[in-house]
Amino acid sequence: MMMKIPYYPGCTLNTVAKGFDVSARESALVLGFELKELDQWNCCGASFPLTPDNVMGLAAPAKVLANASSEGDVVATLCSVCYNVLKRTNKVMRDDRDRRREVISGFIEEEYEGGLDVVHFLEVLRDKVGFDRVRGAVKRPLKGIKAGAYYGCMLLRPFDDVGIDNAEAPVIFEDLLRALGCEPVEFPNKIECCGAHLAMGGEDIVTRLSSNVMASAAGSGAEIIVTSCPLCQYNLVKSRERMMEEGGDLRIPVLYFTQILGLALGQDEDILELGSGLHDIRPLLEERGI
């Protein structure tokens, strides 16, 4: 029987980032496992409370974890923010007895002691499937497309809580891209912030940070940028729109890593939601004969 991994999509993948969700689910099937959406889930809260004093901020993610614990001993996520929030909350629920008590008795009214393993889909590919097996399943090698792996913040920091890879010099993304036939490109801003929630009211700063990321990638030779965070994607794309309105010229497409994965695994381009206009990678594929 096909291996099933309980999967937490989160709000954004259920709405504006459907392409991220669909491409991951379909890719998983090709690789021999199913991402099985949790029967019960709610929003993770979209930001881990940075002060220990804010126990209420742990309630939503703790509820997600408590529900997920009835469906298995692991839960996989795709969105970097959900991953960060759930993984950090899980650590609090496991290691901090006092705060666990407060969360349970004050809010979620369900026993949960942090027994779950919160994993990112990238970790599933690296540790459960193995990048060699991914390489073996590639039907449409991406022929050296130069890809900038944009990690941003939430996938990596803080290292002591998240620990998916080295916080200053991660390689997990690049290793996957290499398995798909891309040529990963190192660029200085790959672990810098896109501007995050300043999308609300702080567009000027977002434009500056996100365009620095894109210019840094493009300046290092990247032809596409690959991300695992819908907020990074939004900030990059919106910043590019604002720059273009002001006469700037930055055409680099920004895609979810699962879209690139799906493409390499030979999935139908239509279900991958590869986008249109500036996001569209298809002209590049055509040019390379991919």
Added chain:
Amino acid sequence: MKIDREKLHSPFVEQVERVSGEVFANCYQCGNCTGGCPVSFAMDYGPSQIIRLLQLGQEQLVATANSMWLCVGCLQCYSRCPKGVSAASILEALRQMTLRKGEDHEDVGGLPFPFLKDAPQQAIISGFRKFVS
């Protein structure tokens, strides 16, 4: 700037320490946090400067600086701090103390429609958590 012995441990300073869970005396002002901070260019005071002002009991300067509203919570400061201090937690404490007084930073009713229509939910929810009481 007047440094007042009484204010070095004022209720405000103690409250920021309590809410943030950080000890200001741990910071020896190397400036790595401000150097790594992607938004320090726009802050009235960078993260290490905010901590210095708190060490000196400068409530007024800290409470009125825009720094807390600009912190993106990327944790580059904490990641690069040789002493394990999280400036992001200190800025979040300042934000929370303001919001808990009911002083919102963002007017929810005034958010532009295109943002509400296109933005990923996580932008809206995290924005509310950071800017609205």
